[in-house]
Amino acid sequence: MDYFLKLFLSGTAKGSIYALIALGYTMVYGIVQLINFAHGEVYMIGGFVALIVGGFFFTLGLPVPLVLLLSIIASVIFSSAFGFTIERLAYKPLRSKTRLSALISAIGISIVLQNFVLLAQTEKYLSFPSYLPELPFLLPVREYINSTQLIILATTSVIMVALTLLIKFTRMGKSMRATAQDKHMAQLVGVNINQVISVTFVIGSALAAVGGVLICSYMGQINYYIGFIAGIKAFVAAVLGGIGSIPGAVLGSFILGWTESLGTGYISSDYEDAYAFIILILILIIKPDGILGKNQKQKV
Amino acid sequence: MTRKLVIKEVLASLVSMLWFSVLLFPFMVMKVNVASGVAQIRFRWAAMPVIAIAAFVLSFLWRRALIWNEHRGDKLSTSSPFALARAFIQKALSKKPVRRTSLLVLLALVAVYPYALGMYHTNIMITALIYVILALGLNIVVGLGGLLNLGYAAFFAFGAYTYGLLWKYAGPAFVSAGINTGWIFWIALPLAGIIAVIFGILLSLPVLRLRGDYLAIITLAFGEIVRMVLQNSSAVTGGATGISLIPRPWLFNLRLPPRQAATYIYYIVLILVIFTIFVVRRIEDSRVGRALEAMREDEIACEAMGIDLVRNKLATFALGAFWAGIAGVVLAAQTTYINPDSFTLWESIMVLMAIVIGGTGSIPGAIGGALILKLLPEYFRPLAQYRMLIYGIAMIIIIIFKPDGLIPRNRKKYTFVEKVAQDGKAEVQA
Numbered sequence: 001m002d003y004f005l006k007l008f009l010s011g012t013a014k015g016s017i018y019a020l021i022a023l024g025y026t027m028v029y030g031i032v033q034l035i036n037f038a039h040g041e042v043y044m045i046g047g048f049v050a051l052i053v054g055g056f057f058f059t060l061g062l063p064v065p066l067v068l069l070l071s072i073i074a075s076v077i078f079s080s081a082f083g084f085t086i087e088r089l090a091y092k093p094l095r096s097k098t099r100l101s102a103l104i105s106a107i108g109i110s111i112v113l114q115n116f117v118l119l120a121q122t123e124k125y126l127s128f129p130s131y132l133p134e135l136p137f138l139l140p141v142r143e144y145i146n147s148t149q150l151i152i153l154a155t156t157s158v159i160m161v162a163l164t165l166l167i168k169f170t171r172m173g174k175s176m177r178a179t180a181q182d183k184h185m186a187q188l189v190g191v192n193i194n195q196v197i198s199v200t201f202v203i204g205s206a207l208a209a210v211g212g213v214l215i216c217s218y219m220g221q222i223n224y225y226i227g228f229i230a231g232i233k234a235f236v237a238a239v240l241g242g243i244g245s246i247p248g249a250v251l252g253s254f255i256l257g258w259t260e261s262l263g264t265g266y267i268s269s270d271y272e273d274a275y276a277f278i279i280l281i282l283i284l285i286i287k288p289d290g291i292l293g294k295n296q297k298q299k300v
Numbered sequence: 301m302t303r304k305l306v307i308k309e310v311l312a313s314l315v316s317m318l319w320f321s322v323l324l325f326p327f328m329v330m331k332v333n334v335a336s337g338v339a340q341i342r343f344r345w346a347a348m349p350v351i352a353i354a355a356f357v358l359s360f361l362w363r364r365a366l367i368w369n370e371h372r373g374d375k376l377s378t379s380s381p382f383a384l385a386r387a388f389i390q391k392a393l394s395k396k397p398v399r400r401t402s403l404l405v406l407l408a409l410v411a412v413y414p415y416a417l418g419m420y421h422t423n424i425m426i427t428a429l430i431y432v433i434l435a436l437g438l439n440i441v442v443g444l445g446g447l448l449n450l451g452y453a454a455f456f457a458f459g460a461y462t463y464g465l466l467w468k469y470a471g472p473a474f475v476s477a478g479i480n481t482g483w484i485f486w487i488a489l490p491l492a493g494i495i496a497v498i499f500g501i502l503l504s505l506p507v508l509r510l511r512g513d514y515l516a517i518i519t520l521a522f523g524e525i526v527r528m529v530l531q532n533s534s535a536v537t538g539g540a541t542g543i544s545l546i547p548r549p550w551l552f553n554l555r556l557p558p559r560q561a562a563t564y565i566y567y568i569v570l571i572l573v574i575f576t577i578f579v580v581r582r583i584e585d586s587r588v589g590r591a592l593e594a595m596r597e598d599e600i601a602c603e604a605m606g607i608d609l610v611r612n613k614l615a616t617f618a619l620g621a622f623w624a625g626i627a628g629v630v631l632a633a634q635t636t637y638i639n640p641d642s643f644t645l646w647e648s649i650m651v652l653m654a655i656v657i658g659g660t661g662s663i664p665g666a667i668g669g670a671l672i673l674k675l676l677p678e679y680f681r682p683l684a685q686y687r688m689l690i691y692g693i694a695m696i697i698i699i700i701f702k703p704d705g706l707i708p709r710n711r712k713k714y715t716f717v718e719k720v721a722q723d724g725k726a727e728v729q730a
Binding site for chain 1: 514517524532684
């Protein structure tokens with residue numbers, strides 16, 4: 001039971017990590033129906049900006065909490081700007097074309113960003129200094145959950161609630177839902193869909209940046225290639241929960257996290273990545289639209 | 301251009317210059333290095349003017365190009381010399397004798413290729429031709445059937461491992477029985493096709509209900525699971541180290557030195573490519589092919605027309621898998637070494653990119669796309685570390701300016717021209 005609890009909690013932490021990336025994936029998908037392969041790269045960019053900016057301020061001798069705050073802000077701003085630029089450059093010209101061509105463009109962006117960071121920075125794994133504070137009240141239970149995990153979990157929960165509120169109750173959220181349902185109709189009733197799509201990319205990228213900072217602190221290292229695998233995992237999580245659905249993405253991420261950590265704990269660690277895919281296949285066979293996905297009736 | 305327009309363009313370029321200078325600043329100017337847990341930043345101010353000038357020029361060119369691209373269709377397509385040349389070629393190719401001669405010339409050129417250019421280029425070409433087979437196979441699934449498959453590399457792996465395992469386990473028996481081990485290749489070739497087809501059907505059975513991106517992600521999952529199984533069952537497949545010293549095919553009883561062997565494999569793969577083109581063309585025009593296209597366009601309407609969707613989808617996956625299996629055997633024979641790293645998700649994505657860039661559903665497109673995708677990075681080698689960056693940029697540019705692919709499929713189209721006749725009755729002309 002003790003062992004199970006440990007695995008369960010580490011799975012929860014892992015799940016909340018995936019959730020931060022999956023949220024951006026699912027938002028973009030919900031609105032433009034694009035599998036944004038470059039999303040993982042934006043997350044990597046977020047991590048790198050935090051490392052660079054944080055490192056700069058740290059050498060200036062600023063106190064650690066301030067460094068943490070500044071590096072998160074910088075990483076959010078830069079990642080959002082990257083997301084915005086990517087959408088303008090690579091996706092907007094293809095909006096009226098087949099979805100497959102936008103997918104290829106996304107893969108192209110993914111290759112470009114990876115290699116850009118590889119060339120401009122380094123191909124090595126860099127160790128990522130953790131600026132996250134140790135929470136003293138967690139010391140007695142530190143073998144179950146450490147403070148980084150708790151911070152990640154709390155951040156994910158707050159972000160998910162905020163996002164749900166944004167989409168449910170604000171004017172922008174309403175426009176987003178309208179655009180997701182029917183782009184042409186939304187345009188007819190006066191929604192500026194260019195703006196909506198840009199905002200979606202900016203929010204998604206900002207979430208990825210927060211994810212980047214937290215995850216790199218948790219893992220303790222960063223590399224130009226981390227985005228690709230994380231992106232695929234997050235995409236799996238988003239599909240698992242029903243792509244386009246925000247609670248679905250979070251639920252899917254937790255299921256993914258639990259499966260991975262229980263699978264590696266009880267069966268074998270050789271197949272760590274396979275458990276995620278097996279659970280995905282099983283769930284999609286039973287529920288082809290994901291757990292919380294809407295069953296879309298197809299009409300002719 | 302008027303003066304006002306010039307000022308506007310320059311201002312827009314200045315804005316993007318500023319934007320990119322800020323955006324790329326942390327990456328281009330600041331270089332991070334972590335030593336003993338502390339991140340150290342080195343400033344490279346020299347990069348600053350480079351980004352600024354590049355951003356200014358490129359953003360100007362980019363906007364011009366987008367405007368040009370938008371209005372490309374407006375002008376009569378006969379006006380530019382490029383279009384004239386294309387029209388001329390199309391007209392010439394529509395005549396049978398011209399088509400025949402040009403095909404023969406092409407064939408002759410392809411046939412003397414290994415003698416004209418040597419072993420290095422032959423080996424590159426073999427790899428490219430293997431991709432042509434893969435692209436043609438995936439084209440059946442994605443282009444004709446409209447089923448996005450991101451796990452295609454798994455079938456490629458089945459093919460390669462069929463040959464590899466056959467060599468590993470049956471090879472000694474061949475040697476002790478005194479049979480030439482070069483025969484294993486010829487046994488593996490059809491066997492790999494069959495095994496890939498069987499797996500293709502088995503794997504597609506559970507996914508028949510899925511649609512669109514759900515299908516894409518589940519094929520991705522299958523592909524990754526297959527790779528992980530190959531990687532972890534080291535007792536059987538050799539695990540991450542794979543299988544090495546796989547024999548090249550022998551010519552009758554002759555064991556060929558590497559140079560001749562490369563030429564020989566080149567001809568084998570060439571014949572396979574021609575065979576694939578032939579078969580795929582026949583499939584396209586057959587009843588099955590038309591059913592597949594109907595399925596791609598609209599599943600429900602297709603079912604209503606009496607087409608068995610389940611059978612159709614199984615056929616699509618099986619047909620696609622077959623070619624991947626064949627290509628896998630050739631890959632194993634060429635490299636004489638296989639391991640799970642050759643069959644990652646990237647491999648599947650590359651093949652998918654080949655067909656989308658070539659033109660989804662078009663046979664010449666798939667061939668062209670595969671050749672470009674495989675040959676381009678090889679000849680970019682002098683650019684060393686920049687080649688993948690340029691490669692990615694090239695992908696984006698091609699797909700933005702040619703979203704239907706370089707050689708789009710010429711679909712047989714029956715267009716309805718609706719004309720409102722004078723008495724107000726709608727009249728339909730075919």
